[in-house]
Amino acid sequence: MAACPDQEERLDLHAAGALEDVEVVTLVQHLEGCEGCRGAFTASVELLALMALPPTTAQEQAELEELPRRTLSEWRRAARRQDLDLRTLGALVATAAAVTVVLLVPSMWRLPGQDAPPPPTSAAATTAPLGEEPDAETMAAFEAWAGLEPLDMIEDSDSWDDDLGFDSGETL
Amino acid sequence: MKTMARTRMAVLLLALAPLVAVASAPEREARLEERLEQAETRHRLRQVLELSNVLGLDNAQALTLEATLRTFDEQRRPLRRQVRESARILHRASRGDSEALAQVDAAALSAFEARERIAALDKELYLTLAKALPKEKRATLALTLARTEGRRKKM
Numbered sequence: 647m648a649a650c651p652d653q654e655e656r657l658d659l660h661a662a663g664a665l666e667d668v669e670v671v672t673l674v675q676h677l678e679g680c681e682g683c684r685g686a687f688t689a690s691v692e693l694l695a696l697m698a699l700p701p702t703t704a705q706e707q708a709e710l711e712e713l714p715r716r717t718l719s720e721w722r723r724a725a726r727r728q729d730l731d732l733r734t735l736g737a738l739v740a741t742a743a744a745v746t747v748v749l750l751v752p753s754m755w756r757l758p759g760q761d762a763p764p765p766p767t768s769a770a771a772t773t774a775p776l777g778e779e780p781d782a783e784t785m786a787a788f789e790a791w792a793g794l795e796p797l798d799m800i801e802d803s804d805s806w807d808d809d810l811g812f813d814s815g816e817t818l
Numbered sequence: 819m820k821t822m823a824r825t826r827m828a829v830l831l832l833a834l835a836p837l838v839a840v841a842s843a844p845e846r847e848a849r850l851e852e853r854l855e856q857a858e859t860r861h862r863l864r865q866v867l868e869l870s871n872v873l874g875l876d877n878a879q880a881l882t883l884e885a886t887l888r889t890f891d892e893q894r895r896p897l898r899r900q901v902r903e904s905a906r907i908l909h910r911a912s913r914g915d916s917e918a919l920a921q922v923d924a925a926a927l928s929a930f931e932a933r934e935r936i937a938a939l940d941k942e943l944y945l946t947l948a949k950a951l952p953k954e955k956r957a958t959l960a961l962t963l964a965r966t967e968g969r970r971k972k973m
Contacts, residue, residue: 779906779909785902788902789901789902789905791933792933793933797858798857
């Protein structure tokens with residue numbers, strides 16, 4: 647005996663457990679009095695039982711249980727990394743600013759009466775910065791005045807023989 | 819993430835750029851020191867040759883002479899630094915550098931002081947070298963040293 651055509655869809659949904667509660671009551675009342683629909687419902691339940699997914703394995707179950715915790719820790723790690731990047735950037739900017747301040751401020755921040763650093767002693771004179779060098783000739787003249795050989799003027803000279811009074815044609 | 823890495827690199831380079839500039843000054847100073855040291859060695863060798871020639875020294879005596887001259891060069895080195903630094907300060911002051919102008923007197927005095935100590939060293943060098951020489955060669959030594967100084971002043 648065939649199922650009632652207007653109930654076929656409901657029967658299938660009920661067999662799959664997807665029928666609304668309100669309709670379940672009506673359908674169950676109908677099934678009590680309709681043998682054809684009962685047979686079709688039983689056949690659907692049997693068929694769906696064959697199609698059901700196998701039960702989850704222990705490993706799958708463990709992974710499913712682990713999923714929320716893993717998702718949360720991944721989210722936290724991403725947030726920490728972003729926070730660290732921002733901190734690194736902040737630290738680098740701060741370093742650049744500090745270096746700039748250290749280099750620029752002392753030369754700019756000088757009160758009118760304070761622009762004179764302490765005069766050098768003979769020992770302190772050696773620590774003054776280089777720059778704006780006098781030309782080699784002036785330096786050589788200054789060294790010669792002080793009684794020093796002007797080293798800036800000494801090169802790999804070809805005129806050694808002349809300086810030393812050697813005869814350039816002499817053979818050893 | 820790539821943008822972040824690039825930004826970080828750019829900021830790092832910006833932060834390091836002033837340090838590189840600051841680091842180059844000592845490097846330049848080291849190069850200058852090295853150049854002066856080489857010139858000092860060449861000058862010493864020339865002196866050894868000249869004195870060995872005029873005083874008729876043998877190899878062993880020339881080596882002893884070289885060692886003596888080296889000792890005196892080492893004593894002259896800080897005085898040379900003092901003289902050169904004074905020259906730099908005076909040069910800058912002559913161009914109106916306010917920082918250098920405040921150091922003019924100290925720099926000039928420092929140069930005079932170094933000059934006196936260099937003259938004392940020259941005298942001490944003569945006495946050290948003359949000690950082992952007979953009178954005639956002492957005279958030759960004095961004349962040679964004077965001639966070297968005269969040449970130096972004509973440079």
